Structures are given as structure tokens and as C-alpha cells.
Amino acid sequence: MEEEFKSTNRKIATNMYLYTLFIYFVYSFLNTTMFTSYLSSNINRALKYMVVVCVFVVVMKVIIFDRFKYKELLMLLPLTILMIYIAYKSGDFLPATVFTFIVGAKEVEFRRILNIYIYSAIILSLITIFSSKIGLIENLTYFRGNTLREAWGFVYPTNFSAHIFYIIAAIALKKENKVTYIEIILFFVISIFVNHITDTRLDFIASIIVIFSISFIKLFKINEKKFILTNKNLLKLWAVLAPLGVTALTIEYSVNNHLLNIINSLLSNRLYFGNMAYSEYGVSIFGQKIIQQGFGGESGQLGAMNTLINFKYSYIDSSFFRAFMMYGCLFFVILVVTNYFVMKKIINSGNIIPVIIFSVTIACSMIDQHFLEIAYNPMLLVVCSCIDKEVNS
Secondary structure, three states: OHHHHHHHHHHHHHHHHHHHHHHHHHHHHHOOEHHHHHOOHHHHHHHHHHHHHHHHHHHHHHHHOOOOOHHHHHHHHHHHHHHHHHHHHHOOOHHHHHHHHHHHOOOOOHHHHHHHHHHHHHHHHHHHHHHHHOOOOOOOEEEEOOEEEEOOOEOOHHHHHHHHHHHHHHHHHHHHHHOOHHHHHHHHHHHHHHHHHHOOHHHHHHHHHHHHHHHHHHHHOOOHHHHHHHHHHHHHHHHHHHHHHHHHHHHHOOOOOHHHHHHHHHOOOHHHHHHHHHHHHOOOOOOOOOOOOOOOHHHHHHHHOOOOOOOOOOOOOOHHHHHHHHOHHHHHHHHHHHHHHHHHHHHHHOOHHHHHHHHHHHHHHOOOOOOOOOOOOOHHHHHHHHHOOOOOO
């Protein structure tokens, strides 16, 4: 009877989490599309209130159903206060929201989280693309030199390509060694096609690395555990040095440094714009409000076309440097430490595909801003849901 009661409670808790995660994911995904440009201020306000309700439900799930050890509570309580304060200081509730969903994922099967992400992301992507092609929402277009770049209903071409990369990565993460050659070919064709539309090098390269890694593992029957054990120290080092490295390079960037100028050019001026923000705002312990303007959306597109007066591009792209500047150096340290323990946990699983995907995600996040965004990257939720209880190990 007691076991049945516990099982029922666990089902209720899991469903509470998955339903609220789905709602939040849909909201977050739509914010990366042009749909939000057509919503009234009242609807947008109602959607934000809905997100607050979702976070509240997850908090109730944690309080009522989840059980934590004393030492875990000693860690979670100050972190919760810290995340709320960082949200207040930065004017951005993303860290607090993501933290809530990470903690709320306790004892939730990671495959069920992945299922929500994969099916929702695919359906919403198809709806967005179709809506842009029939004229329901705008298809923003840009040029890199003479090359046309289309967003197909998303706020910027890179947002479109990033969604595709993370969908491919999530499917590979879910299926692990059971990805078929037909799926590999399909991933490859889709990646080439989306790159042709968006001309986005980063996500195309990331997708190709994941695709060829899976192919190599299948073809040559790689001894995964041996490979991981041989390279585990390098992998852990990568998880730490990547965010530290890109942050250091951005802070130290100077137009007079030839080597950094080459790196900056390869990164499409990301070091320059990051350093510009650092010079203007400095760094804070608990975060700060930073005014940013990118090329995404209607106003951003006009700025990219040089048709807006006084438009000044000032967007911080790198996820890690963005966290350092917006959420403060204390949050950045927590993020780096989290990276290390997440990598360590994946290594201990003995499966090479999650290791590759997380490593590639870290590499992408040195350049793009999606590491903490659930609309793109469910990996943190997936991994943290397995930290307390390896339900599928």
C-alpha cells in the first residue's frame, strides 16, 4: 500500500513537471519566432503571467513531492536566494527560471523530458516555417556580402539553424547507439539544406561533427568506455577551460593585438562587441542590466540594412561571456563548476554520444547565446534529471 502511494505521488509529481515544462518550452520557443511580433501587449503580458504560474507549480512539486538530503538543502536554499537576487539585479529572470526547472527535474526520467523537447520543437519549427512561407508571419531576410540569408519565420537566420542543430542533438542523445543510417543521412541532408537557407557556419559545423561522430562510432565499433576513460581528464578540462578561455579572450581583446584580431574575425567580431560591453559596463558580482541591440526581429533587420537612424549593434553573443556580464562573476563561477560536474556525470555513464553532444554544445556556447535557453538546449535539464537518480542508466 505504501509503495503504491509513493508510486502515485511520483506520477503526479512527474506530470506536474512535464506539463509545466511543455508550457514553458512553447512560450520560450515562440519568443524565438516572429509570432510574438503579432501579439498584443495584453496577450504578451498574459503569457508572462502564465510562465510565473509554471514556475510556481514546479516549486510546489519540489516542496511537496521531492525529498532532499540535509546537505542538499544547505546548497539549494542559498542558491535559490542568489538566483532570485541575480534576476532582480540583471532584470532577466532566465537564470532563476532555468534553475527552477533544473531542480524540479529531480527523479523525472530524462527520456520523457527529451520526448517533450523533440516533438514540440519539430512541430513548432514546422508551424513557424509553414507560416512564414504562406505569409502569415514575416520571413526576415539578410545579406552576408552577396549571400542571401533567410530566417523562415524565426527572428534571425542563426535562430533557425540553432533549433535544427539542437533537435538533431536531442534525437541523437535520446537514441544514443540506436541512431540508424537512414536517420544519419536525413540529418546530413537537413543540415546542408538549412545551411543553404541561413548561411550559418557554426550550427552547420556542429551538426556535421555530431553526425560524423555517430557514423564513425557505428562503422568502427568504437570501444566507448575505453575511449572515455582515456580522454576523461581532457573532457573535464574542456568543460572548464572553454568558458574561462572565451571570457579571458574577450576581456583581453585589443585591436592592436594581431592574433586576437584574427580570432575576432573568425568569430564575426564577437570579441570586439563583448569587449565593448565590458569596457562600458565593467563586471558585477551579482549581475547588472545591460542594454543590448542585435539584428534579430524587425527593428534588428532594419538596423542590419542601415535604414534605422542611431542603430548601434551591441549584442553579447557568447553564452559564457553573456553570463559573466549580465548575471555576474559569482553566477559565472557556478556555471563553470556546473559544467565540470555535468561532464563528469556524463563520463561516468560510459556512453560516448552524450559526451560528444555536450562537448559540442559547450563549443557552440562559446560563440552563441543558447546554452541557458530551454527553447534550444534541453541538455542541462536532461543531465541534471539524472544526477539524483539514474532512472535509465
